[in-house]
Amino acid sequence: MWRSTKPCCAFFQKATMTLKQTPLNAAHRAMGAKMVDFGGWDMPVNYGSQIDEHHQVRNDCGMFDVSHMRGVDMRGEGVRTFLRTLLANNVDKLALPGKALYSCMLRPNGGVIDDLITYFMDEQWFRIVVNACTADKDIAWMKEQAAQHAPQLTITSRDDLAMVAVQGPNARAKIWQVLPDFKIYTEHLQLFQAAHIGTPTLSVNPSTGKAGANDLVWQLAISGETFIARTGYTGEDGFEIMLPKERAEEFWYALHKTGVPPIGLGARDTLRLEAGMNLYGQDMDESINPLEAGLAWTVDLKSPRDFIGKAALLANPPARKLVGLVLLDRGVLRGHQKVVTAHGEGEITSGTFAPTLEKSIALARVPNGVQTGDTVQVAIRDKMLEAKVVKYPFARNGKSGL
């Protein structure tokens, strides 16, 4: 097969029958997706032009199948107390029901098991959303720790739920077109806040089948479980919706009929990188502590609270940090490229061509002495190219931040 010169692309792995599928697999294929192996999941990388999909989200809105990610419900007496120990960020910041907190979950040595979002539903129930490729080890770790610290808790992997993200400046309005009954429950939501509502059931024309069957906007009525969060991974406003798997396809097609196009994982990656959001497995993993991954803002070292990994973080002050780079020469920054600075060498953890900026950008782990505004050299094949150290996010809410 066509050889990729640099180790930048899991996207090139061909899909095989052994891959896991989300409930939207058939819908992706029907919409012309190019499917790839993404961490063991058969997922859409793009449906047409990845750059067009990127702009679609920044300028209007688009929908992503993120059903490969996993919801985990933690229920019982003392769940907050347990999470104070389990997570590096402080769940005591969560006072308002539905509010969400981004946090790392650490090994005792400070290595990042996963980065995740924790939603405070009530004092008996927190919902955690974890990454796809780490879900099984995350849940095993949570259960192991709960057995020790909080055996009364019930930890449930919500494999019965699908997850769809609708992102972009018009995302919320489009969702309310499809789910008009949900508007009153979700229009007040702050950023990083979720509402838990009923199960959607089709109230209009359930027998007409899939997309294109008629011109009616499908309206979904409330009678059970749906979770809508004003969160995302693009730097744009929008919602992430968790709903029963068997309802996912109807919801997907209803959104599509309302003019929300599907967006693949390719654009998801350029959107999140422009927004300066870390990707687990690239920007950090179990060999990296959060302080060297640009995540110090998510680690609560100030309160007297103890948490797993805290002692290791305090004992090992970081020598490296994560910075943003913008390439000044022509080319494309990619993960694993060497960065040469006046303070020593570093490495790019994520790099890409950024469609909103029309420049190549990267996150790089470099020695602490490197400062914003410095010029560094990046080894790209046989050349050393110049890049500038910048503050990130690079772009959010439709605009370049540079």
Next chain:
Amino acid sequence: MNNPSNLKYAASHEWIKTEADGTVTIGITHHAQELLGDMVFVESPAVGRKLKAGEECAVVESVKAASDVYAPIAGEVVAVNSELDNAPEKINADPYGAWMFRLKPDNAADVNGLLDAAAYQAAVDSEAH
């Protein structure tokens, strides 16, 4: 899309066109650009560079990946398509029009050893399995 039958192909996804003056023009195939997706950067070989058959000589980068382009036959680079510097997306829009570089072959007969359109398609199909 059908691969034009007047071109020759390399299994590494380059197309080769023999020009009237004996030089050969090289680009990447429709299949290659489709696999890579939106092109954002092209690095061409230097004019005057002498290439061996199979030598890495150019790079195309899409949003998602960087890939080498190989010299399908031995020869000297006599021209590059500098239009692609500022418009790499032309490779997506028109892969058989957006040529990358032109070689003066060491041996004109080397072209005969390359794949024809049907053989190239068979190679593409076999990769898919």
